[in-house]
Amino acid sequence: MNTKKYNFILDVDSYKVSHFKQYPKSTQNLSAYIEARDLNNQELVFFGLQAFIKKYLLNPITMEDINEAEQFYMDHIGIFNRQDWEYILNQHNGFLPLEIQSIDEGSIVDNPIPLVQIVNTDIKVPWLVSYIETALLRAIWYPTTVSTISREIKKIINHYLSITSTKYEEDLPFKLHDFGARGVSSLESSQIGGAAHLINFLGSDTVEGAIFLRDYYSGEDISYSIPASEHSTITSWGEENELEAHENVIDIFLKEDGKVAASVIDSYNTFDTATNIISNELKSKIINSGGRLVVRPDSGDLPETIIKLLDILSNEKNFGFLWNDKGYKELPDYIRVIQGDGVDKDVINEILLSMQKNKYSANNITFGMGGSLLQKVDRDTFSFAMKVSALHDGVAWRDVYKKPITDKSKNSRGGRFAIMKNQKIKIISEDKEIQNNLLKKRYENGKLFNEIFLDEIRLNAALS
Numbered sequence: 176m177n178t179k180k181y182n183f184i185l186d187v188d189s190y191k192v193s194h195f196k197q198y199p200k201s202t203q204n205l206s207a208y209i210e211a212r213d214l215n216n217q218e219l220v221f222f223g224l225q226a227f228i229k230k231y232l233l234n235p236i237t238m239e240d241i242n243e244a245e246q247f248y249m250d251h252i253g254i255f256n257r258q259d260w261e262y263i264l265n266q267h268n269g270f271l272p273l274e275i276q277s278i279d280e281g282s283i284v285d286n287p288i289p290l291v292q293i294v295n296t297d298i299k300v301p302w303l304v305s306y307i308e309t310a311l312l313r314a315i316w317y318p319t320t321v322s323t324i325s326r327e328i329k330k331i332i333n334h335y336l337s338i339t340s341t342k343y344e345e346d347l348p349f350k351l352h353d354f355g356a357r358g359v360s361s362l363e364s365s366q367i368g369g370a371a372h373l374i375n376f377l378g379s380d381t382v383e384g385a386i387f388l389r390d391y392y393s394g395e396d397i398s399y400s401i402p403a404s405e406h407s408t409i410t411s412w413g414e415e416n417e418l419e420a421h422e423n424v425i426d427i428f429l430k431e432d433g434k435v436a437a438s439v440i441d442s443y444n445t446f447d448t449a450t451n452i453i454s455n456e457l458k459s460k461i462i463n464s465g466g467r468l469v470v471r472p473d474s475g476d477l478p479e480t481i482i483k484l485l486d487i488l489s490n491e492k493n494f495g496f497l498w499n500d501k502g503y504k505e506l507p508d509y510i511r512v513i514q515g516d517g518v519d520k521d522v523i524n525e526i527l528l529s530m531q532k533n534k535y536s537a538n539n540i541t542f543g544m545g546g547s548l549l550q551k552v553d554r555d556t557f558s559f560a561m562k563v564s565a566l567h568d569g570v571a572w573r574d575v576y577k578k579p580i581t582d583k584s585k586n587s588r589g590g591r592f593a594i595m596k597n598q599k600i601k602i603i604s605e606d607k608e609i610q611n612n613l614l615k616k617r618y619e620n621g622k623l624f625n626e627i628f629l630d631e632i633r634l635n636a637a638l639s
Contacts (some may be wrong), residue, residue, distance in 0.1 A: 184244035184260060185238055186310045192248050195256045195302040203298035204567035205305065205575075206591045208289035209315050212584065213558040219284040220326050220636050222371050223318030224277050224291060225390035225627060228618045235269025235621065236260065251590055259300050261550065270621025272297035273304065276312075276614040278594060280627050281374060281635030288594045288600055289482050291315060291561075292614050298569075307562045316559035317364070320552045321371035325351065326542075326636060328520050329375045331639060335527040335537040339609040343538055349399070351523075351542050353379035356551030368549035373398050374636050378541070381549075394629035401469070402428045403437035417443060418452050425457060429466035437469040437513055445472050449484055454493035461509055462494075467512045469541065473626075477522055478529035481514060485535050488512070503536040508514075515543025517618070562587040572604070 198205070211219055218270050248255040263269065276292045284290065293311070295301050332350045338342040353372045356365040362383060369384020370392075379385065379398040381388045388394035412420035421438050428436035440448040453461070453470055461468050470488075472480050488506055489496040496504040506512075514526065523544075527537050536586045563588065565572045574589030593601040594613040603609060 211557040220322040234323035275288035281632030354545040356545035429464035434466035519547035
């Protein structure tokens with residue numbers, strides 16, 4: 176089987192192939208930045224750059240890449256900058272002569288600031304700064320957006336846990352489980368998006384995300400999951416044997432103390448299954464298993480379905496409940512609920528608010544989130560953009576910016592930047608190293624700098 180090698184020269188919007196002819200002839204350097212222009216009153220979690228550098232920028236372009244690109248672009252758009260690409264190959268061994276700076280991954284940003292800054296290190300190829308936009312911006316906006324949404328949900332869950340539960344800190348990292356692998360557009364999306372979620376939580380069924388963090392961020396203790404049924408493993412027993420299907424899950428996976436397994440209960444009648452099978456015929460087996468069964472309703476109107484299910488499970492004839500020290504009802508440790516369908520940030524808030532009003536602790540429930548976590552996002556969620564902000568003409572740097580009269584939200588910054596303490600933006604007037612600059616060098620001419628690891632990223636993104 177012939178696997179096609181990645182070709183950076185082809186990872187671009189077509190029109191950029193013509194841009195090397197469009198900058199002023201005196202241009203020696205361009206400087207650009209990446210920013211989320213509208214945070215929507217949320218705290219942004221920066222993530223994803225190091226993986227992009229390791230996966231793509233540490234591998235040089237080759238003559239084969241140049242030949243392939245020329246053949247395509249001459250047919251496609253009628254122009255190709257072969258001379259400069261051969262120059263990069265011959266003078267820089269195929270590595271991109273760029274310097275990329277960024278804030279630390281996992282950093283929390285509460286105001287729009289430059290997250291990444293890029294400049295060319297060879298005055299013969301200033302156009303390369305803008306050429307990388309397509310690949311680099313995509314590598315930043317998607318994981319940063321997913322990680323931000325995941326952390327915002329963590330804040331919501333933490334809020335309700337703090338009100339309705341005690342000693343919940345160990346449970347919080349498992350309260351939002353990533354179910355998104357099948358709902359994204361590609362394998363790479365599941366890798367990157369799955370990894371972004373795991374900056375904030377430890378629960379995930381997206382295997383690719385954990386592997387991504389292992390490979391690009393030296394991750395350890397990355398993610399955890401539990402055995403669980405799906406509709407096929409329940410319905411294959413037949414409706415008349417649903418009891419045996421759930422009993423099989425309990426017998427196999429809850430044989431040892433401390434084990435946890437989940438079983439979906441809406442294959443036929445959620446509330447009948449909860450009342451007659453889970454809370455009655457299998458009650459003793461669940462209690463005596465030494466483990467925990469997590470039941471998944473998976474369908475129905477929310478939050479009404481959750482409240483009705485909790486009412487069934489907590490009924491004194493069924494599993495009952497205990498009043499915790501905060502004055503909220505908690506199910507016994509051996510029975511819990513997970514809602515994994517139709518879940519997004521607003522729905523989670525609605526469910527937890529309804530549970531609070533009905534005096535149920537947030538500790539009774541875990542959430543599984545798929546498409547709304549990894550797929551229902553785009554570049555405009557936080558208005559990400561990459562813009563050239565300065566040009567050096569061989570004499571001095573001068574500002575480059577846009578200021579459209581028709582849309583002030585699209586104004587861009589002019590200058591070269593340092594990010595100082597408290598994320599204050601400082602304009603740099605000349606090429607010199609700025610002390611305590613939060614924008615640190617990450618890549619230069621084919622080499623990785625200031626490598627960061629998963630445990631550091633998680634610490635940076637931790638809730639204060």
